[in-house]
Amino acid sequence: MNLEDPSASFPDIRQSVKKLCSDFPGAYWRALDREREYPTAFVQALTDAGYLSVLIPEAYGGSGLGVAAASAVLEEIHRSGCNGGAAHAQMYTMGALLRHGSEAQKQKYLPQIASGALRLQAFGVTEPVSGTDTTRITTFARREGDRYVVNGQKIWISRAEHSDLMLLLCRTQNRDDVEKKSDGISVLIVDLRDAVGRGLTIRPIRTMLNHATTELFFDNLEVPVDNLIGREGAGFKYILDGMNAERILIAAECIGDGRFFIDRASRYANEREVFGRPIGVNQGVQFPIARAHVELSAAALMVQRAAEMFDAGLPCGAEANMAKMLASEASWRAADMCVQTHGGFGFAEEFDIERKFRETRLYQVAPISTNLILSHVATHVLGLPKSF
Ligand SMILES: Cc1cc2nc3c(=O)[nH]c(=O)nc-3n(C[C@H](O)[C@H](O)[C@H](O)COP(=O)(O)OP(=O)(O)OC[C@H]3O[C@@H](n4cnc5c(N)ncnc54)[C@H](O)[C@@H]3O)c2cc1C
Numbered sequence: 001m002n003l004e005d006p007s008a009s010f011p012d013i014r015q016s017v018k019k020l021c022s023d024f025p026g027a028y029w030r031a032l033d034r035e036r037e038y039p040t041a042f043v044q045a046l047t048d049a050g051y052l053s054v055l056i057p058e059a060y061g062g063s064g065l066g067v068a069a070a071s072a073v074l075e076e077i078h079r080s081g082c083n084g085g086a087a088h089a090q091m092y093t094m095g096a097l098l099r100h101g102s103e104a105q106k107q108k109y110l111p112q113i114a115s116g117a118l119r120l121q122a123f124g125v126t127e128p129v130s131g132t133d134t135t136r137i138t139t140f141a142r143r144e145g146d147r148y149v150v151n152g153q154k155i156w157i158s159r160a161e162h163s164d165l166m167l168l169l170c171r172t173q174n175r176d177d178v179e180k181k182s183d184g185i186s187v188l189i190v191d192l193r194d195a196v197g198r199g200l201t202i203r204p205i206r207t208m209l210n211h212a213t214t215e216l217f218f219d220n221l222e223v224p225v226d227n228l229i230g231r232e233g234a235g236f237k238y239i240l241d242g243m244n245a246e247r248i249l250i251a252a253e254c255i256g257d258g259r260f261f262i263d264r265a266s267r268y269a270n271e272r273e274v275f276g277r278p279i280g281v282n283q284g285v286q287f288p289i290a291r292a293h294v295e296l297s298a299a300a301l302m303v304q305r306a307a308e309m310f311d312a313g314l315p316c317g318a319e320a321n322m323a324k325m326l327a328s329e330a331s332w333r334a335a336d337m338c339v340q341t342h343g344g345f346g347f348a349e350e351f352d353i354e355r356k357f358r359e360t361r362l363y364q365v366a367p368i369s370t371n372l373i374l375s376h377v378a379t380h381v382l383g384l385p386k387s388f
Contacts, residue, residue, distance in 0.1 A: 006255075006304040009068065009304070013072050017072075017077060023045065024042045024080075026081055028041075028042070029083065029355065030349055032210055036212075038162050038212050039086045040162075044116075046077075046087055048116070053091075056110055056114045057098070060114055061110065062110075066310070067245050067311055068304070068307040070252075071304075074088055074249055075255050076256060077256060078252075078259075084256075085211055085359070087121065088253070089120075090113070090116075090120065092245045093120050093122070094110060096187055096239055096241075097120075100187075100238045105229070118165060119159075119162065119163045119165070120164070120166075120189075122167070123166065124154045124190075127139060127152070127154055128153060128155045135175060135181040135185070139169075140152055141168075143172070143225065146226075147223060148228070149220050150170060150218045150220075151218050152170065153216065153218065154168075155216075157214050157216050158214070160214045161202055161204065161214060164193055166190045168187070168223075169235060170188060171184055173233060182237070183236070186228060186229075186234075186235040188227050188228055189227040190221070195221055199218060199219050199220050200217070200218055202215075209362060243367070244316055247324040247367065248320050248324070250327075250328075251302075251306070253363070254327035254331035254360060254363050255299060255303055257331040257334070257356060258296040259296065261335050261338035262292050262293050262296065262338075264338055264353060265334075266289055268345075269285050279341070285341060288341070292334040298326065299323070299330040303326075305323070306323040307323075318381045321368070321373040324363070332360055332364060335360050338353050339357055375388075
């Protein structure tokens with residue numbers, strides 16, 4: 001039985017991440033947020049310190065740690081008021097390549113991803129029409145000799161403008177021509193440095209948070225057949241493992257956000273005096289802060305459990321989903337509480353709370369929305385009838 005307090009795991013990692021983050025205070029993030037600019041210096045600092053290669057085995061130049069250690073990194077980034085969204089995918093997108101790529105592909109890419117010379121932090125799944133119903137994607141890679149010719153469209157593909165490579169999920173057989181609807185889907189490595197302007201157009205989408213997300217248009221983009229990961233048509237299952245890692249790591253970011261909001265609210269409630277006493281004396285102010293802490297602590301236990309199961313190689317689809325749902329809801333409630341505790345100042349840019357409030361809201365929608373998690377739990381865990 002693991003009795004460790006989740007917030008105390010990997011103390012050395014947490015301490016040094018916190019130190020790195022202290023060089024990137026609120027003013028840094030506010031300036032970027034205003035212009036919707038990418039945090040290049042922050043991502044470079046994380047790369048130089050080796051945090052983005054923690055999941056890559058030592059044999060390929062990484063530190064060979066697990067999702068639990070990576071979660072500690074991301075949680076501390078978010079607790080410090082920073083945002084890991086600009087770079088978290090550099091940690092886990094390579095998972096499909098690591099688990100299902102050929103040795104030649106791994107040798108070619110992983111050491112360079114580990115050093116940061118290559119950025120693989122774009123993952124192209126979502127399409128405007130298919131939405132969450134991934135087997136209905138229609139972006140199609142048609143084989144012509146030693147190349148695939150790709151046509152179609154993707155939406156909400158984050159960091160595509162700040163990535164050298166992208167993992168692209170596309171159909172290599174139409175949905176109507178396969179027995180199982182998840183068959184006929186493949187994963188390609190797209191070299192964005194060659195692709196842009198030669199069949200790929202990237203169009204940024206401005207959103208309520210600074211997330212560098214984009215829309216992609218494929219018009220006869222040629223991709224070498226050598227860039228296929230694993231077997232043609234078997235790509236759907238290759239991405240499922242990676243999705244569990246992604247959900248756990250994003251849940252850890254939510255835990256970090258929640259701790260940020262609770263830290264800030266506790267501090268402010270102790271300092272701010274109204275009616276001649278700190279507002280935190282009032283139970284109407286302190287109970288919501290305490291409740292946020294209780295809810296976040298419970299969610300953190302689920303994140304820890306999911307991470308440990310993933311690292312032990314156990315099936316953890318349910319736990320990864322439950323962790324993401326609980327953590328994203330707990331961080332959102334903590335965000336709301338934090339705004340309320342700050343009164344008018346909760347809305348002031350310079351307090352960073354409204355920015356973090358907008359940022360943490362994303363995680364109830366992406367990378368998977370709450371309803372889809374509930375549907376997974378209902379049908380896969382509880383045996384209820386499928387609704388789709
Ligand atoms: C900022 C941002 C960054 C993103 N980054 C990426 C990325 O890098 N790569 C990528 O591939 N995608 C990315 N996404 C896409 C994201 O994963 C999707 O937006 C998310 O999975 C929801 O899909 P959708 O937007 O198509 O919603 P839809 O599928 O259209 O669903 C809309 C709403 O209806 C609900 N719903 C749909 N079907 C059902 C049902 N059967 N039962 C109950 N409720 C249902 C959903 O829960 C949701 O709330 C990003 C999105 C955003 C906003």
